[in-house]
Amino acid sequence: MNLSAGFKPLAMILPGLALAVLIIGYPIYDLGYASLHEVSRFGQFRGLNGLTNFRDVFQDPLFYGSLIRTVIWTFAVVGGTLALSLPIAMMLNEEFYGRGLARVIIMLPWSISLTMTAVVWRWALNGRAGLFNATLMDLGILKEPIEWLGEAHQAFTVEILIGILVSIPFTTTIFLGGLSALPQDSYEAAAVDGATRWDQFRHITLPLMKPFINIAVVLNVIYVFNSLPIIWVMTEGGPANGTDILVTYLYKLAFRFGQLGKASAISLIMFGVLMVFTIIYVLLVMRGEAGADAEE
Amino acid sequence: MFHRKVARLAASALAIGLLAGSAFAETTVNFTVAEYSSKTGPFYKQVAADFEKANPDIKINIEVVPWDSLLQRLTTDIAGGTPPDMSIIGTRWLLDFASQGVAEPVDKYLTPEFKGTFIDTFMKPGIINGKTMGLPVAASARAMVINTDLYNKAGVKPPKTWEDLYNASEKISKLPDTFGFGLQGKEIETDAYYYYALWTFGGDILRPDGKSGLDSPEALAAATFYKKMIDKGLTQPSPTNYSREDVFNLFKQGKVGTIFTFPMLIPQIKAEAPNLHYAVLPFPIQKTEATYGVTDTLMLFSSSKVKAAAWKFIEFTYQDKYRKQFDLGEGFLPVTKNIAALDYFKNDKDIAGFAAGLPYAKFAPVIANWEEIADTTVRALQQIYLGQVSPEDGLKAAAKKINGIRGL
Numbered sequence: 001m002n003l004s005a006g007f008k009p010l011a012m013i014l015p016g017l018a019l020a021v022l023i024i025g026y027p028i029y030d031l032g033y034a035s036l037h038e039v040s041r042f043g044q045f046r047g048l049n050g051l052t053n054f055r056d057v058f059q060d061p062l063f064y065g066s067l068i069r070t071v072i073w074t075f076a077v078v079g080g081t082l083a084l085s086l087p088i089a090m091m092l093n094e095e096f097y098g099r100g101l102a103r104v105i106i107m108l109p110w111s112i113s114l115t116m117t118a119v120v121w122r123w124a125l126n127g128r129a130g131l132f133n134a135t136l137m138d139l140g141i142l143k144e145p146i147e148w149l150g151e152a153h154q155a156f157t158v159e160i161l162i163g164i165l166v167s168i169p170f171t172t173t174i175f176l177g178g179l180s181a182l183p184q185d186s187y188e189a190a191a192v193d194g195a196t197r198w199d200q201f202r203h204i205t206l207p208l209m210k211p212f213i214n215i216a217v218v219l220n221v222i223y224v225f226n227s228l229p230i231i232w233v234m235t236e237g238g239p240a241n242g243t244d245i246l247v248t249y250l251y252k253l254a255f256r257f258g259q260l261g262k263a264s265a266i267s268l269i270m271f272g273v274l275m276v277f278t279i280i281y282v283l284l285v286m287r288g289e290a291g292a293d294a295e296e
Numbered sequence: 297m298f299h300r301k302v303a304r305l306a307a308s309a310l311a312i313g314l315l316a317g318s319a320f321a322e323t324t325v326n327f328t329v330a331e332y333s334s335k336t337g338p339f340y341k342q343v344a345a346d347f348e349k350a351n352p353d354i355k356i357n358i359e360v361v362p363w364d365s366l367l368q369r370l371t372t373d374i375a376g377g378t379p380p381d382m383s384i385i386g387t388r389w390l391l392d393f394a395s396q397g398v399a400e401p402v403d404k405y406l407t408p409e410f411k412g413t414f415i416d417t418f419m420k421p422g423i424i425n426g427k428t429m430g431l432p433v434a435a436s437a438r439a440m441v442i443n444t445d446l447y448n449k450a451g452v453k454p455p456k457t458w459e460d461l462y463n464a465s466e467k468i469s470k471l472p473d474t475f476g477f478g479l480q481g482k483e484i485e486t487d488a489y490y491y492y493a494l495w496t497f498g499g500d501i502l503r504p505d506g507k508s509g510l511d512s513p514e515a516l517a518a519a520t521f522y523k524k525m526i527d528k529g530l531t532q533p534s535p536t537n538y539s540r541e542d543v544f545n546l547f548k549q550g551k552v553g554t555i556f557t558f559p560m561l562i563p564q565i566k567a568e569a570p571n572l573h574y575a576v577l578p579f580p581i582q583k584t585e586a587t588y589g590v591t592d593t594l595m596l597f598s599s600s601k602v603k604a605a606a607w608k609f610i611e612f613t614y615q616d617k618y619r620k621q622f623d624l625g626e627g628f629l630p631v632t633k634n635i636a637a638l639d640y641f642k643n644d645k646d647i648a649g650f651a652a653g654l655p656y657a658k659f660a661p662v663i664a665n666w667e668e669i670a671d672t673t674v675r676a677l678q679q680i681y682l683g684q685v686s687p688e689d690g691l692k693a694a695a696k697k698i699n700g701i702r703g704l
Contacts, residue, residue, distance in 0.1 A: 239537075260375075
């Protein structure tokens with residue numbers, strides 16, 4: 001590879017790179033600057049204070065609780081979403097009467113804002129007046145109404161389930177795109193060789209879908225990790241901070257308690273965590289692909 | 297050729313426009329209004345229109361912001377360098393605004409005559425280090441409201457003491473699908489719902505030396521009392537799933553015997569549950585009588601360049617006819633003497649019930665970091681209500697944390 005060939009692609013991505021630096025880089029610079037300063041509750045800088053904000057964060061037990069819950073939240077929501085979206089996408093990929101309608105119905109929740117969805121669920125899950133309990137009691141499944149959001153573990157579980165529900169449309173869309181691009185002849189050949197549906201899924205669909213699954217994982221992790229509305233609307237991180245994830249805790253620190261310096265520090269930590277995750281994941285995927293290429 | 301002409305024409309028109317603009321020197325006052333109800337925005341817009349008619353050189357630009365996002369909105373506006381000229385804020389935030397130099401002291405604008413229109417009690421929370429940092433714009437006091445139908449059905453008398461309330465709640469809870477006492481356990485003012493008990497048990501939010509009062513025996517007695525009511529099934533189940541509005545809704549549905557609430561609930565009950573019979577009563581007493589007085593403040597921003605015009609508008613809004621419309625429309629208690637003298641506030645049984653507590657009303661302490669202190673209190677209460685910690689441990693830990701936040 002000569003130098004000019006190496007420079008040309010670089011020059012071609014330069015405009016995009018410059019835009020990304022402008023859009024992503026400046027806020028990060030701003031956050032970094034704020035995190036090293038004492039910041040008044042109205043965003044006025046009061047002088048450098050070194051790593052005090054970071055020390056405050058690391059001495060805060062609520063930070064660790066939120067961090068652990070963020071990990072659980074992200075893994076559970078993304079894992080659940082993937083596990084449900086792939087079968088749904090495969091079903092929607094089959095030819096059947098009314099498929100267009102079914103696809104629209106699956107996509108519909110996407111068009112409603114997350115906050116709206118969360119508000120509706122908050123009402124529906126209200127213990128005494130909510131539709132959810134009323135329905136379950138009408139069906140005879142419940143005898144007594146359940147206060148779904150009254151206790152932290154239960155509330156967090158419910159929020160994860162709703163998180164999965166609202167992530168399905170996006171993920172299904174990615175998978176549908178992938179499935180429609182799969183070559184049909186491999187399936188026909190496999191069927192001729194006597195492969196069952198399960199064999200076809202394991203040996204054809206899954207490997208060929210890998211790039212789409214990977215992109216779904218990375219994008220969903222980024223969205224879910226940073227997602228405020230569901231938890232904020234339904235429980236505001238409560239009761240007793242039992243459903244706080246980093247982003248809800250950050251929001252409280254910044255806009256309720258006016259600790260903008262500490263909030264900036266947490267923001268940066270979150271950015272770091274996400275970046276490390278993405279890099280590791282991309283590296284793993286690349287190594288996997290390199291390995292797969294070598295096998296062939 | 298033609299295009300160039302047009303461009304030149306446009307440019308000169310623009311220049312003339314600019315000149316004309318400065319010749320008539322219209323001053324714009326930006327006013328952020330907190331939305332108390334759907335009536336708030338239209339009310340202030342009408343006052344502003346009247347004001348603009350009387351003062352054609354001043355334009356009032358009103359922005360209505362919901363309470364929930366008000367502090368965040370002002371924070372970002374101030375941080376971004378575009379604060380309004382005046383705003384309604386919660387008095388509990390005023391110290392932060394004052395100590396950061398965001399609020400402008402208004403003493404130099406405040407004529408003795410104008411000052412005399414206000415009720416002194418409500419001026420006090422706005423005075424910080426001897427300077428008046430804002431004017432009271434809305435006030436309410438809290439009280440106990442009982443469902444008299446449920447009390448009659450259970451055959452119990454309206455409670456005067458906490459012991460009475462406990463016994464009455466026990467009987468009312470035995471009625472089908474009914475709870476004796478509505479206890480708020482989440483979100484805004486969960487701490488206030490506890491302060492009612494704390495105060496009437498003889499405790500206080502802060503000790504005289506400024507340290508947290510949550511580790512006092514009175515605070516423990518109050519929290520233990522609430523916890524006992526939860527455990528005995530005298531409250532609705534899982535209070536930590538009930539925000540203020542949720543508890544009030546239960547009351548409107550006639551499912552709860554007793555709640556603690558604000559005057560603004562009365563118009564809601566009349567509109568949404570016209571058949572509900574209720575009575576407004578003072579809080580139950582253990583050691584002393586108390587109620588929670590809450591005021592909101594109208595403040596000027598120190599960065600404003602049109603303070604004189606803004607102040608002119610402020611004085612305009614405090615005319616009796618506007619204050620009457622505002623207080624009656626929103627269901628507030630009056631902050632000015634003339635309105636307080638109206639028959640309505642003496643004869644209306646409900647409003648009088650709330651106003652009765654004013655002589656002994658307590659206000660949230662005007663201290664820095666109040667929101668964080670309140671949140672610490674709420675967290676401790678939720679842990680206690682859920683049974684995660686004992687009242688004693690929970691309150692002690694909260695008091696220690698609060699003392700830390702206060703730097704004591």
